[in-house]
Amino acid sequence: MNFWETVTGSDLTREWKAFAARAEVLPAGHRAAWEQIKCHLFPHGDFTGRNLLPILDAALGLLEQTATDGQSVHEALGDDIPGFCAALAGGAGARTHRDRWREQLNRNVARKLSRLGG
Incomplete structure (x- = not known):
């Protein structure tokens, strides 16, 4: 994958x-x-979804x-496809993009408040 493919996302389209x-x-x-x-796996992806490609490839290969x-x-897969996906993504309670964004927002707010109060 070259720089241009990474920037434009053409590698993702091809995948x-x-x-x-x-x-x-x-x-x-x-x-x-x-x-x-x-x-069920999309919430565990990063902004581009590149981190999910190997996981999705393996899941499709299994199917x-x-x-x-x-x-x-x-x-x-059993009857619990959401549980199967959670296991693929890192186990039950695996962090989603929403969790990461919430933590980042909390850090930013705490930093701003510490500047105001101190």
């Missing part, structure tokens, strides 16, 4: 198109699980493998 093409050939149940996985082996989504 998402590749994910979409791979997901298109999955059986319907696996495609539905893929959509749920994407929705592809289970589809090839003839397993159902429930056999592969």
Whole structure:
């Protein structure tokens, strides 16, 4: 990945198109699980979502493998897709972008208040 691709995000566009093409050939149940996985993992992403690409690639690979082996989504992931995604993102209670932004805002407000009070 070169600087221009990083700045423009063309590398991300290429990755998402590749994910979409791979997901298109999955059986319907696996495609539905893929959509749920994407929705549950997005809150754990950074501003660009680059940090999620390896995780999403691995999750899609798991879905592809289970589809090839003839397993159902429930056999592969269980009934708790949000829990599966939380485990992928770093376990239950993994920090989301909202948590990081809240902490940053609290630090900034505390710093401003300490300047005013002291």
